[in-house]
Amino acid sequence: MIKKFDSAEIEKKWHAIWKESGIHTAGKRDESKEKRYILVEWPYPSGNLHIGHWYAFAVPDIYVRYLRMTGKQVVFPMGFDAFGLPAENAAIKRGLDPKAWTNDNITYMQNQLESMGNAFSWDKTTSSTDPEYYKWTQWMFTKFFENDIAYRGTGVVNWCPGCNTVIANEQVLADGTCERSGDLIEKREMPQWMLRITKYADRLIDDLDTLAWPEHIKEAQRQWIGRSKGALLDFTLSTGDSVTVFTTRPDTLYGATYLVLAPEHPLVEANKASITNWGDVAGYIVASKQKAEQDRLDATKEKTGVKLEGITAVNPATGETIPVYIADYVLGSYGTGAIMAVPAHDERDFAFAQKFSCLIVNVIDSSHGSENITGAYVGGGTLINSGEFDRMDSEEAKIKIVEKVGGKMTSTYRLRDWSIGRQRYWGVPIPIVYDPSGKAHPVPKEHLPWLLPEDVDFRPTGEAPLAKSAELKKRTEAIFGAGWTPEVETMDTFVDSSWYYLRYIDNQNDEELSSAKAQNDWLPVDIYFGGAEHTTMHLLYSRFWQKALLDLGLAVHSEPYKRRLNRGLILGPDGNKMSKSKGNVIDPDEQVRFVGADAVKMYLAFMGPYEGNNYPWDPGGIAGVRRFLERVYGLTEHFTEVEAEAVTRQLHKTIEKVASDIQEFKFNTAISAMMIFVNLAEKEGISQANYTTFLKLLAPFAPHLTEEIWSQLGHTDSIHITQFPEADEALSADNEVTIGVQINGKVRGNITLSAGATEQEATLEARCSPQLAKYISGEIVKVIYVEGRILNLVIKGD
């Protein structure tokens, strides 16, 4: 490939100049301009940039540069999410210091990131591992602790044997494996630090309506939170105990012919003495516990259970005595762990009732009739067999029946509280100390950051590594007194990334985590670009975090991210996910050496719309983009004194197209429009004035090359601080237009009309066209004319 310009040289030159002049600095808020906060997910500093980083950062950079050229003040920060397992594993494997390893990587990766030539606001950077950052992570935790948002809970947790630590529900995949290590998760009962995200469940669902997010992301969050509205109803057992059930269908109470408790329901064990078949029951409980630990995804889903002999319950509506079962299709962790079974109107209850020959009473009038029930009717309708509520509509009956039996309308959620304690080393220490009686106290602000001790053997044993730190023990006793002990767990790294957008914009603040002024200046984030894998984890956690801060008066807004865009993946040339083992990994550094940073960036933008799709890397495709840039450079050889009218018109059309496409993140079609323009300009020649305008259009896409040509043309300022061109409609308008002509809805040819031609003129033109004449034999009964688009003549058929 003959190269007209040397991209490596150009890039090096301009990186130095840009750094020196600080043109990418966000600086102080300038009220004369509109603000934009553009956020990309901060990377883990693994030590090498891969093509995914380029896709994640270089393509949004087009948008950022465009915004700056249209007069917006843009903050586009970059930082590092640097706590987590890789550093710890490197330390274990190679005996390195995780801190030194991480800091080296950050330095190295910062250089790599700068070599991309992105317009990052490096004055707003931060890192989760910086004590000045995690000091605030810890401080917020103590505030949460004082306000009952953080608490020490005991319960069944997800234990990952691969990571040797507890993980949160969100980090368990659908097949029951760990999101990070892929190991099968075990359920363990142990004390845990939790955040009360469930308290925010309603707001997390309801506020989704205020966000300009893609529907699929909102829907995934709604489903993850899993709100169902229903009622709590009390049933009395023959032992005198009261069982509360949750139901979404209180209107079917008269059809509740038995009760089912989860095997782990406390009332089962409590009523051991009254249960005459305790042997069977105990056996079932043990069996179901084992089942829960192994593959609960058993597809057969055959209903199992055991009747509690010796115990009955009373249906509070009918007053009738009904049997009580335990069955593992009722989950201890959802609702109240107990249900009223209405086999006529619930499929699971129906299946169970069939197997155990339970009574089935139809209480909703349905099309299948009440005599020959072949399945559950789960819809609404008119009530029957329901005493005083007969003939009432089921929706109305819900409230009335709950009232009658003294129940309570409520909602339950699938969402569980967020367990954040990790039995690992490389994370933020949980800033809690225990007094000699074992009571937990937050570490006061003056002792923050509560530093991560360094005298630790961090090989994972399942026990928290910090327990082995003599320094931490000593520190705790020195500050708080003899007999006081430190908490030894560290925080889930999702905590670190739940609030970094707040710190970026006030990263020098020693007094506050993020001042109200900084938040008012910059937040909310206008667009958050990121990966689809964070839909139900990071995005949910940080929305929760923001709301919790809002309630404590520490945040100004109720939502952190106004708009969200999930980008897809760059696949290997073979269409598979890139991986070393498949040998299909594209090294961005190599690509940059070959075609230059601008071509790599533009190729990534050209592959397709930025939202959603995965794209295979095409080695030919990137060469095509480089070819385009060569032609742009070569256009200087096609300068003409006089402006060709067609070129000027096309230029203004291109301006319109590029500007609107960038705003919709359709960088691919913006680039294609510029290619069309260059094709024409090569043929027709181009004036220097038009060329200069075109360079500005291209500047956000190819920042290095355009800057170089710009300076070669004699400019001393940067092209990136010039005004983005505005389209002149008078210049972009066509004076002639070719439209299609349909005869009875079928395209039969086209005609060329002057702009703004009337229907009569268009029809006349069509009649005169020899190409169309043979189709217009009969009488024209109808004419549809859409100016500039189409003429459709409806001819009377023969």
Next chain:
RNA sequence: GCCUCGGUGGCGGAAUUGGUAUACGCGCACGACUCAAAAUCGUGUAUCGCAAGGUGUGAGGGUUCGACCCCCUCCCGAGGCACCA
């Protein structure tokens, strides 16, 4: 099973949101330049047909003067949720 997206040439994808389907790029074919190749440039490239003309946006219906676009019934793919009461 439920929810949310998708399905257009050999490939990535366009289509002014109901108005000439396949823009732009890749690939391929042929040609020019060259001793030759690479690079570059030019021409062609949905499909059937010699042509006239026909057929085409996962399948089948519908609405409309006109449907990739709207409606109905399916099929296929991706992602999310799933014994959630």
